[in-house]
Amino acid sequence: MRDLILLVAMLLSIPFIFKRPVVGVLVYAVFSLMNPHRLTYGFAGSFPFVMIIAVVTLLATVISKEQKKLPFTPLVIQLMILIFWVTLTAVFALNQTGAWDEWNTVMKTMLIVVLTITVTRTVNDVKALILTVALSLGFWGFKGGLWTILTGGHNGLLGPPGTYIGDNNTLALAMVTSVPVIVAVSSFAPTKWTRRAALGLATLTAISAIGSYSRGALLGGTAMVLFLWLKSNSKLKTGALLALAIPILLAAMPEQWMGRMHSIDNYHEDASAMGRINAWGFAINVANHFPLGGGFATFTPQLFQLYAPDPTVFFVAHSIYFQVLGEHGYIGLFLYLLMFFFAWRTGTRIVRKCGTNPDYAWAATCARMCQVSIIGYMTAGAFLAMAYYDLPYYVLTILVCLEKVLFIAPQPDNTPPLRLPFLSRRKRQARTWKEPAPAPAPTARKR
Template identity: 40%
Template sequence: MRALALLMFLAATLPMAFMRPIVGLMLWIMFSYMNPHRIAYGFATSFNWVMITALVTILVTLVHRDQRQPLRMTPVMVAMTLFLIWTGVTTIFAVESDLARAEWVRFFKILLMAYFTLILVIDRQKLHWVLWAVVISFGFWGFKGGLFTLLTGGGYHVLGPIKSFFRDNNDFALVMCMTLPLIRYLQLQEPKRLVRLGLWALMALTALSVLGTQSRGGFLALGVTGIMLIYKSRHRKSLILVVPVLAIALAAFMPQEWYDRMNTINQYQEDQSAQGRIDSYKFATSLALSNPILGGGMRVWANQGMWNMYGPPGAKHRAIHSIFFEVLGEHSFIGLILFIGMLVTAWLSLARIRKRTRGSPELAWMGDLASMMQVSLVAYMGAGSLLPMPYFDLFYQLLAITAVLNVMVERAARGVVDESMVLSRPETEMTTATSPQPARRRRRSFVSDRQATGGKDKAAPASRNATQNLPWW
């Protein structure tokens, strides 16, 4: 029944993608991130939903020239492309050639859709559609995991969907920590009170699902994410009161077994899991020092002979549990520099967006999104330091969204801003209701406004600041 329902859903929505390729991108996000086919049965579990939605999106984008923009190689996209090229070079000389080629092809597909995100997301409305698709996809599992933890008293581990890239409890915790800031951003922009309250509930259940994973790395990442949410949020003073109360309430709900596991964080010398991670770091470092140019290629850690050669004596071969050390071992120092370069470039780009939109009520939403995406990057770097996820889908999707924001800011800097970039839907409705003439989409020049007012900034209409006056919750 679930398989049939999923097939009917695709049959009803996929034709829309032939008219609007952004719909195809949203479908790809849903099947890639939510993995609804993983909770179905029969043919649905093996049907290649992701490939079909991706192919349709790519082909239709090439046809509809009016619904796309040129691929702009912003600094973030340049850094991402250089990393893709270098991983391709190391794959040619990889120790585990077959595994490396398969992993690189998967990585290439992830970045290909990131490029198409930049091509298709041409205004604020489409950007919000993509963000809602991401939040609903991961939020479904956050809601489900938080509710499961609530009903079972936190006595069981919360896991991701079967055969997904975040099935493991540690990976699931990372995904949820990165999703929390995106939920907060949509909450800041949402004018409807009930939807804002619903997003609050989703944030609480998502945070509870992280605790339910019983992942020690996830617990630390959640703490860092909470602190950064307070620091980066527009309503900082209010969150200082709410977040600690929520944290105490969630922690008080967890059973004693959860506390016993968290207390082992400072006993890493006696913990086999922690010691195995340290062994993998030593293996990656030794391998990189012996092969400082190319490293061992993707999935080199799967080779027992390489572990015998470069790993600590008696160490058990396993995945390298760190985004940084895995890149170091697989792509050596050049790859690590490029990987860190992506992170630094993204952070600086987001900081630049925040700076350039500060003081502009019309573009304040860009500053909010940039701030929350910085929180997601911190969550990725924090939790990812203990996890083998350097080729994680959501991270590269966030890089693409960073590039989208860069393009929009540059467009505003040239003095031409699309009305859809400035106004939210409720504001547009308000303008229509109060104006004797129908509201029309137009293009507005910041330069002409300044000239018309003698060099002073033109006062924004009251309706234009409607979202800025929303209550913090």
């Protein structure tokens, strides 16, 4: 039944995609981030939903008469340069078969990123994109947060199998990175109840990250909280609230969770930690031997026997930085970091341009939250091989689209504003009602 419902929902979306291509990239984001087909038990688990949606969206974009614009901002240009570089390294990859398979997957993500930026035209399109990303991962945050609370944190969490976020560590990175995006939804939520719902979902998502037993999630969350405290206008109140909430939350977790977190200090006794260090040494050796790096899919047992400090211990990269270093060399790592630098500058530029204009307050909040997401991803990602995961690229896309629709290529918004189905008709009318213009004074009738 789930399989049929999902198939029908996808088919019903196709006419809307041809009407507005931005619907296609939103549907693609749902399948890419939430992976609803992994919740089925029949044919839908292997059905090519993503490929069909991508093809339909591309076709709709080509034939659509809507104005389409790809703004060549520093971030977009840097993304193009990175795409060129990783393609070049794939040509000279040490593992040719695995490299092109991985290149194919990564280029699909990059294509959708460029397509999303191109077809996003209006403010409501950007809000819909933020909401889609937030709810797609908020589904797993809601589910995981409730499970952690109901079980007292005694059982770990797993994501949808066969995806980027299938194990507890990768799921935790996704949860940490998505919390600020969910908070951003509250900045343009139509009512106080929807704002509270967004903040409640963000809280459950944060709890799910803690309940994942991931040490990287703990470090990423700590970095995000520290940044928010530093940027807070009321550091004393914020600090007092954190000083009260964090010990209570940690005290509620079981002993095995505390033991898992304390193992950060004893990394010499942790076989997993020592295996990661060996993998990082392998990445450095490959980058030193090959200026272009080893190309995609370099971390293999065969190549470990040639370049690893301990050739008998094989581990995947376990770090976005060493993953990029080993596969694309020092230049590739520099280009990768430069992309996030330009993303940060984009967020800062948006906040500065919004200024104190109350109409742009939501956009400034969204830009700041995207910066917090970047901090969480780059901290937690230091211990996970998630350099090509879709979510951080969606965060970068949101920043580019915000700047585009507000300051680079603003267009009149003829699309209906975001509405939630459980709001009553009366409330919706009350929020859009305006004072009528005074009637003109009567004029004397001529005889």
